[in-house]
Amino acid sequence: MTGRALVAALLVALAVLTAAGAAASPQPDPVCRACGSSFEQVADDYGYDVTVVNSTATVRVHENGSATWTATNRLAGGDADTLAEPDAAESVARATVDEGWGLPHVYEAGSLTVESVSVEERSVTVRFTDPDAGARRLGTLVVDYFHSDGVQGGWTLDVDEFTLVGPPNATVLNDPAGAVDEGYSSGDVTAAVDGGRLTLRGSLDEEFGPVFSEDLYVVYGDPGTADWRVTGATTLSTAPIWLGNLGSFVVPTMFVFGGVLFVVVVGVDALLSSGSGVSPRQVAALGGLAVAAVTVVPNGRWLVGLAAAYLVVGGGALAAPRLLRSVRGAAALGLASLVAVGGASIAQAALMGGGVVFERVVELAVSHLPLATGLLVGRALAVYRVGDRLRPVLFGAAVALTGWFVAGAVYVPFASTPFGLILVIMGAGAVAGALAAAPLVALTARASEDRAAEPRAADAQGEPAARS
Numbered sequence: 001m002t003g004r005a006l007v008a009a010l011l012v013a014l015a016v017l018t019a020a021g022a023a024a025s026p027q028p029d030p031v032c033r034a035c036g037s038s039f040e041q042v043a044d045d046y047g048y049d050v051t052v053v054n055s056t057a058t059v060r061v062h063e064n065g066s067a068t069w070t071a072t073n074r075l076a077g078g079d080a081d082t083l084a085e086p087d088a089a090e091s092v093a094r095a096t097v098d099e100g101w102g103l104p105h106v107y108e109a110g111s112l113t114v115e116s117v118s119v120e121e122r123s124v125t126v127r128f129t130d131p132d133a134g135a136r137r138l139g140t141l142v143v144d145y146f147h148s149d150g151v152q153g154g155w156t157l158d159v160d161e162f163t164l165v166g167p168p169n170a171t172v173l174n175d176p177a178g179a180v181d182e183g184y185s186s187g188d189v190t191a192a193v194d195g196g197r198l199t200l201r202g203s204l205d206e207e208f209g210p211v212f213s214e215d216l217y218v219v220y221g222d223p224g225t226a227d228w229r230v231t232g233a234t235t236l237s238t239a240p241i242w243l244g245n246l247g248s249f250v251v252p253t254m255f256v257f258g259g260v261l262f263v264v265v266v267g268v269d270a271l272l273s274s275g276s277g278v279s280p281r282q283v284a285a286l287g288g289l290a291v292a293a294v295t296v297v298p299n300g301r302w303l304v305g306l307a308a309a310y311l312v313v314g315g316g317a318l319a320a321p322r323l324l325r326s327v328r329g330a331a332a333l334g335l336a337s338l339v340a341v342g343g344a345s346i347a348q349a350a351l352m353g354g355g356v357v358f359e360r361v362v363e364l365a366v367s368h369l370p371l372a373t374g375l376l377v378g379r380a381l382a383v384y385r386v387g388d389r390l391r392p393v394l395f396g397a398a399v400a401l402t403g404w405f406v407a408g409a410v411y412v413p414f415a416s417t418p419f420g421l422i423l424v425i426m427g428a429g430a431v432a433g434a435l436a437a438a439p440l441v442a443l444t445a446r447a448s449e450d451r452a453a454e455p456r457a458a459d460a461q462g463e464p465a466a467r468s
Contacts, residue, residue, distance in 0.1 A: 028154030028211045030102030031146075032057040034071040034093065034126050036158035036204055038100040043083060043092050045099075050077040055159045055204060059133070061143055061220065063167045067104070067133035068115070071096075072125040084122050093117040093126035102158065103145050104130045137233040140173060140221040141166070144237060147215045151417060154213035157189065157202025166196035166220035173230045179216040196220060215415060238415045245417060250408035253426040257370060257404040258397065260434035261441075265381055265396070268442045272385065277446035280321070283439050284314025301348065305368050306436060308344035309337040313375070313440060317447070324447035330379050334372035338365045366410045370430075373403035374437030378444030385445075404430065 030038050035055040043050050054074040061067045075083060082088060094114050104112070115127045134143035143164065146155060166172065176198060177191035189210040190201045198218055202210050217234050271277065287310030290303045297303060316323060316333050323329035342365040349357075380396030408426065412418065 028156045028213070029148075030156045030158040031162050031200070031202075032069075032071055032159050033100030033102035033104070034069070034096040034128070035073060035102075038102050038158060039071075039073045039092075039096050039124075042096045042100055043079075046092050046095065048079040048083045048088070048092065050075045050080050050083050052076075052204060056161045056163075057159050058163045058165065059145075060165045061133050061141065061167060063141070065134040065136065065141060066129060066131045067143075068127065068129050069104075070125065070127050072123055074123045076122070080122050084119050084124065086119055089119045089124045090117045093124055097126060097128050102156075104133065134218075134220075135237070137236050138229045140219050140225060140229055140233045141170065142233050142237050143218040143220065145218070146176070147217055147237070149241060149417070154211050157200055157210045157212075158204070159200075159202050160204060162200040162202065164198040164200075164218060166218075169196075169222075170220040171196045171223050172198055172218060173221050173225055174217065174219045174234070176216045176218050179214050180212045241417060242409075242412070242414045245412040245414075246405075246409060249412050249418070249423055249426055250405060252423065253408065253430045254401055254404045256427050257430035257434050258401050260431050261374075261377065261400050261437065264434055264438045264441060265377065268378070268438065268445055269381060269385065271442060272445060278439050278442035279446075280314045280317035280443065282314070283310050283443050284318065286439055287311035287314055304344045304348050305341040305364055306371070308340040309368055309371055310439070312337045312340040313443070317443065321447060324375075324379075324444050327376065327379055330375040330444055334375045337372050338368055341365045341368045363410050367407050369403045369407045370400070370433040371437050371440065373399045374440030375444045377437070378441040378446075381441065381445040382447075404433070 030036065032038065032055070035057050036052050039055070040050060040052050052073045053076045055072070057069060057071045059067050059069050083092060094117065097112050097114050111131060113129045115129060117127075118125045133145060134141050136142075143166075145164070172193045172195070175193070177193055180189055180191055189212045192199050217237060219230050219233055221229070287307045290307035290310060294301060294303050294307065313333055313336075316336060320329075323333045342361045345361045345364045376399045377396045380392035380399070383392040384396075411426070412422070
């Protein structure tokens with residue numbers, strides 16, 4: 001691979017890194033399968049023309065995690081009196097529990113038991129139980145009714161009032177109402193917490209009622225429960241979603257990254273065998289090229305981190321060439337490049353007049369970890385070329401795959417399952433990241449080759465062993 005080929009590969013990487021996509025979101029689901037529009041639809045399926053003019057649901061959660069639902073619908077319309085007859089009300093109300101759409105268990109099978117159906121004038125009340133409303137974690141009771149297990153379809157308040165009541169003497173320990181972002185809600189979503197009671201007020205005046213998109217837990221426990229228990233309980237509840245994302249998105253693309261990086265290493269090996277290589281000045285020049293591309297390439301702001309990494313590595317290698325001749329020095333230079341990426345992100349936010357989000361800065365820096373590992377992979381290639389056939393291969397592979405896995409683990413959502421499109425995006429990122437690491441692999445391999453060929457005793461003079 002010639003120097004021109006490396007530059008061409010980098011330009012391909014820059015183009016791929018700026019690619020992004022979007023997908024339609026799933027539709028929100030009603031918070032009560034036996035209320036509002038869901039009740040109307042089931043009644044229509046049974047041949048009754050009715051309108052629900054008022055709907056309420058009260059859910060009492062018990063100590064063992066089960067819950068008792070009481071849903072009341074006041075009816076109007078041509079068949080309201082007919083449906084209010086005991087036999088008709090019984091059949092339709094039971095059907096809403098079995099056939100209605102909405103909580104509980106929208107995304108998984110559940111075993112619901114109808115306890116009773118009662119009628120008062122034109123109001124039909126159905127009472128049913130759910131054995132799986134929540135789970136006990138770290139001394140708290142976590143109710144996951146409003147958590148879609150990562151699907152993030154959102155929730156429609158198809159009731160006038162929805163009340164979730166905890167076990168006796170328990171209080172709501174977290175802030176589910178605060179998790180609802182009114183800026184992204186549809187309609188007037190109101191929520192209030194009073195001790196162990198959470199009340200959500202919706203509306204039947206709209207076609208679907210107010211909608212909020214957030215997934216949230218409701219955590220119950222003693223008022224004096226420590227905050228770390230609440231945080232730990234919700235984290236444990238969400239962890240399976242994140243682990244699923246690692247298996248579905250990070251692990252497959254990790255092997256894509258490793259495969260493309262292997263091709264890169266083979267190309268760099270051929271480049272070095274031809275007597276060519278990459279110099280610190282060339283790497284710094286690539287950083288300058290990335291800076292220039294920021295204003296030219298669509299969504300070029302994403303190139304700021306790449307530019308910062310190249311400039312720091314190239315500049316650092318010029319100022320202290322010895323950094324490229326040891327594992328410790330290469331690792332230090334790679335770490336410095338990640339710090340520079342974070343600093344560039346902060347500077348960019350300041351220039352654009354936006355606030356700095358620390359979590360976002362860390363995420364961006366870690367996302368460049370696969371790029372930084374190119375320095376250590378190049379070091380391993382240099383040792384391999386002087387005759388050590390096994391250790392450098394294992395070392396380089398472990399470093400590269402670990403770098404991608406850590407970056408991917410930070411990138412994928414922790415509490416939601418992304419759309420399948422993310423697999424394409426991460427796959428493209430794996431290809432682009434491996435290509436973008438090529439100059440760093442070539443830079444360190446060239447600088448380290450002579451050092452790796454020296455007798456091991458020379459390492460005792462102050463440098464770490466070439467094979468370490």
